[in-house]
Amino acid sequence: MMLIDEKKIFDVINKRKPRSVALNGPEGLLPKIQDTATNITNVFGISAYIIGDTCWGSCDLNTHAADMLGVEVLFNIGHTIAMETFGKKVVMINAYDDVSFDAVARKCAVGLKDMKYKSISLLTDSQHLLQIASVKKIFEEYNYNIIIGRGKGQLNDAQVFGCEFYPAFEMQKQVDAYVFLGQSMFHSASIAISTEKPTYMLDPYFEEYSEVNEFAKRLQKKTILSVYKALDAERIGIIIGLKEGQFAQVRALEFKKLFEQLGKKVQLIALTEITDDRLNIFKGIDAFIQVACPRIALDNQFKKLVLSVPQTLALIKLLKKEPIDSFMKVQHWL
Numbered sequence: 001m002m003l004i005d006e007k008k009i010f011d012v013i014n015k016r017k018p019r020s021v022a023l024n025g026p027e028g029l030l031p032k033i034q035d036t037a038t039n040i041t042n043v044f045g046i047s048a049y050i051i052g053d054t055c056w057g058s059c060d061l062n063t064h065a066a067d068m069l070g071v072e073v074l075f076n077i078g079h080t081i082a083m084e085t086f087g088k089k090v091v092m093i094n095a096y097d098d099v100s101f102d103a104v105a106r107k108c109a110v111g112l113k114d115m116k117y118k119s120i121s122l123l124t125d126s127q128h129l130l131q132i133a134s135v136k137k138i139f140e141e142y143n144y145n146i147i148i149g150r151g152k153g154q155l156n157d158a159q160v161f162g163c164e165f166y167p168a169f170e171m172q173k174q175v176d177a178y179v180f181l182g183q184s185m186f187h188s189a190s191i192a193i194s195t196e197k198p199t200y201m202l203d204p205y206f207e208e209y210s211e212v213n214e215f216a217k218r219l220q221k222k223t224i225l226s227v228y229k230a231l232d233a234e235r236i237g238i239i240i241g242l243k244e245g246q247f248a249q250v251r252a253l254e255f256k257k258l259f260e261q262l263g264k265k266v267q268l269i270a271l272t273e274i275t276d277d278r279l280n281i282f283k284g285i286d287a288f289i290q291v292a293c294p295r296i297a298l299d300n301q302f303k304k305l306v307l308s309v310p311q312t313l314a315l316i317k318l319l320k321k322e323p324i325d326s327f328m329k330v331q332h333w334l
């Protein structure tokens with residue numbers, strides 16, 4: 001069950017005494033956020049607005065909506081990061097899933113014995129950070145050397161985002177395999193792609209563990225194929241995402257300059273939600289490059305070619321007749 005840290009929300013309201021607040025978070029948490037908003041109004045008698053727009057990460061804070069609503073505090077729920085606040089208005093609130101990993105961790109620890117791994121690194125997303133310690137203990141009982149990668153920037157120790165993998169990447173030489181806690185192919189496959197090491201996903205709900213490297217390879221092939229397909233594109237649309245933590249105008253202008261030097265025609269486009277429907281409106285574009293969230297190009301189906309930042313860097317190299325190597329084997333896909 002997902003648990004929102006309402007105590008922290010109440011402490012902040014008691015201290016700051018706002019006249020109104022707003023709350024946002026990932027889609028799956030919205031029903032819980034509705035309950036929290038009701039509790040705030042019942043206890044403090046103030047307005048609590050739920051921002052119902054998409055909220056993909058700490059890169060997608062929606063402070064513009066909070067400003068429009070005139071609230072004094074915006075609680076961003078469910079994106080546990082190493083920072084407590086953003087500016088004066090945004091307060092980060094943890095939401096943890098209390099599901100137990102004990103059974104699946106034991107199953108995996110026994111199952112991986114055949115692989116002769118000595119050192120394993122544990123990783124997870126924000127919802128399961130609290131379970132890292134207990135899973136570590138279980139694997140140690142089975143004589144594995146468990147290494148926890150250090151956090152960096154917004155990432156806590158052992159934490160990864162869908163585009164940022166510092167705790168995994170920096171451990172590569174010391175570990176034989178990675179184990180990701182959580183039912184997320186999105187996160188575990190990216191660890192496999194960025195490290196090219198055996199990676200396993202522990203699903204606590206079905207109490208199953210699985211290797212994700214085959215799936216990751218298919219995803220990786222798709223990214224490489226898109227880069228080669230884009231080689232012939234003459235007219236390129238560069239999309240700047242308007243979500244505040246994904247806003248990369250400088251990067252977009254750098255790419256524009258490079259593509260123009262390579263003889264391509266470039267159109268600059270700004271968009272909040274980068275979807276197939278929105279892109280299909282634009283005419284005369286052979287390939288899009290989006291400098292917002294790298295997962296947009298990786299995980300969605302688009303009728304037109306859409307490349308992310310690492311794919312674009314590879315495309316530029318190919319156009320310059322340079323080798324591209326393993327261009328997704330980096331710690332941050334931006």
Ligand code: SF4
Nearest residue numbers: 056057059162163293
């Ligand atoms: S993967 Fe996308 S949504 Fe997630 S942190 Fe990175 S930019 Fe934000």
